[in-house]
Amino acid sequence: MIEYKNIHKEYQGVSVINNINFKINNGEFVVLIGPSGCGKTTTLKMLNRLIKIDSGEIYIDNKNIMEVDIENLRRNIGYVIQQIGLFPNMTIEENICVVPKLLKWDKDKCNNRVHELLSMVSMPYEQYAKKYPKELSGGQQQRIGVLRAIAAKPPIILMDEPFGALDPITRDILQDEVKDLQKKLNLTVIFVTHDMDEAIKLADTIIFMDKGDILQIASPEEMLRAPANEIISEFMGKRGNFLDAENMACSDLMRTPVFTIKDDKKTLECIEIMKKRQIDSLIVVDKAGIFQGVVTIESIRSKGKAGEKINSLISKDFPTVLQDDVGKTAFDLLMDKKYDYVIVLTRDNSVVGIITKSSLAKALASVVWGEM
């Protein structure tokens, strides 16, 4: 757990952080957001002591960070910056291994880790490990920037507008990857952005800052629904437009195309597919494309036999909506939090799309800020 207690910071007598307090749980994805110059970076960098705290304390797992050796502290906190900052004199492999090497991991362990990490982001070792940063695209570089940060398995990762300089498509992909990594590795992430779209997509909790104060700490949904004050709603766009979003149909909120499988597939095949796509459920349709249900990895694991067809494992107990249902239906189902997505069907029960939190956020954002 991370705890900021009465943190204060000033430059030349001008206060830039005014006695802020907040707590972050382990495994939580926290996004710091607010207008430029509001103190996000300062707040972030005080945690790995790149910026000195004037008064107040920060605790990590009840230990005051000022009592930890500064270099050790930093080696146990991953750090990703907007300018990427991969060392140009080192290969990709060497860059990823910087912190493991500082922690005196042996060669084999470092090497294994590089293989493991590169495969996580689908960048084959043989192709990329010996390259130099400038030989990669911006998106690939920042992917390595993220890997460098998590290489030594730190429990906490700090990211300061990591995708701010990337094009929108690459940004979107990297956001998904980071969110996946965070979930899979149960990382505690503090992420700075000034892009509300990004915050809604990634955050478990959003901390809204302005002029060195915290104005609201809330989940994305709550912040969308009930912004604490004018500044926040201003920042998120004109709230009046939000009402239109409630009149949207589910088909406006969904993501297409959607990946489905036929119901005569075998169990092992399904596990293979899930592994490859890194998902834990598959939508099943029959030969005519009619929705049959969902198979999950757990049901195959617990009840399935190798070589068996999946018919018997299909669960009908999964939220579905019709494509012209009002969007609010899908929203409520999703906020239930039990399911990662809602399946969208036509009147004759064929699958047309799914609605996820990020497709929802994107659709809402496009209402608030116009087509993106």
Add this chain to the structure above:
Amino acid sequence: MQYFFSTYGQMLLKAVFTHFYYVLISVSIGFCIALLLGILLSRIPKYSKIIIPIISIFQTIPGIVFIGILFIYIGMVPTTVIIALSIYAIFPILKNTYVGICEVPEPYKEAARGCGMSQFQILTRVELPIALPTIISGLRMSTVYTVSWAVLAAMIGLGGLGEFIYRGVGTNNNILIIAGAIPAAIMAICLGLLIDYVQKLVTPRGLREENSK
């Protein structure tokens, strides 16, 4: 030609060696001192902002002055030449080391700090490697200048290729001038090329410019 080599061959060979010896020793000494001072100055940027311009002023002193003054105080010994040339060799390397380190972009240093590197680790693993091409350019400048100023060793009777040029100029003997000038020129060009090559060798692929001239 035949005549020239039988008369001067031996002497020329010796002069080339002496010249090279002066250059090698002085540049080596200058390089070590300059590298250390440069690193030191980069640690105290506040003071260096004043110190570096002062050093630049000293750089306008021609090498002949160092040789001349040391000659008066130390006398007609090789040490005079070596000290003078070493001092002269320091400036370009020192300046380039300092500038090279200071110009390492802030994000790299911040990333290094964020990774948990100590000051010393940041210096050896990030700052110096990135500054290396600049430092080597300084070394090249120093070396080429030193070959040039070492010609003046002859002015105080301490040999080297300058002896031919010096004597040739004094006696209007064109053959002597050429005999000294050509090897000196070749030495400077070769050392320059050698350092260019070393520069290529030590610059990691990630720091090379794609379209280098």
Add this chain to the structure above:
Amino acid sequence: MSWTLIFQHLYLVIMATIGTIVIGLPLGVLAYLNKSFNRLILWSVDILQTLPALALLGVIMVFIGGNSLTVIIGLILYSLLPIVRNTYVGLTNIDPAIKEAATAMGMGKFYKLIHVELPLAFPVVFTGIRIAVVTSIGVAVFGTFVGGGGLGSVIYRGIHIQNMNLIMSGTLSLMAMAIIFDFSMAWIEKKLYQK
């Protein structure tokens, strides 16, 4: 030490600088316009600067004897590099959008060069001139060995008769000259870049 020597030194430097500009500027432009010459030109001026100054002066002396012209020619050859290189770099680094706009307006190659490219490259060229001047002030000291006069002769005489005062007066005048030129030209340069 007399003012004559200072003026003599200045004369050598200024004549040489004018010569360097007259020769170096067209060479830089040529290197920019003609890609097949550019390597040859840049490489040659680089080699010239690598040559030991006294060796260069000695060889020139073989051809034209020892006088102030020897020194001026030596200085020109020696300081071509900064002017040629900066002219080339200055022209090359102009924003391609501006060049394209000029072409699109129907300017010919030569017209574009005179009216658009050279004026834009001028601050960079000026930096080259400054470097050339300051280098020449130092290298001109060698002039005394080939009968070219200048402040080198004061220092040289001081060393010969082991007179510290003489050496110092020569050196300090030289330093002052270098610093005054460097600073005042750097000041002009700053104004040029601000435009």
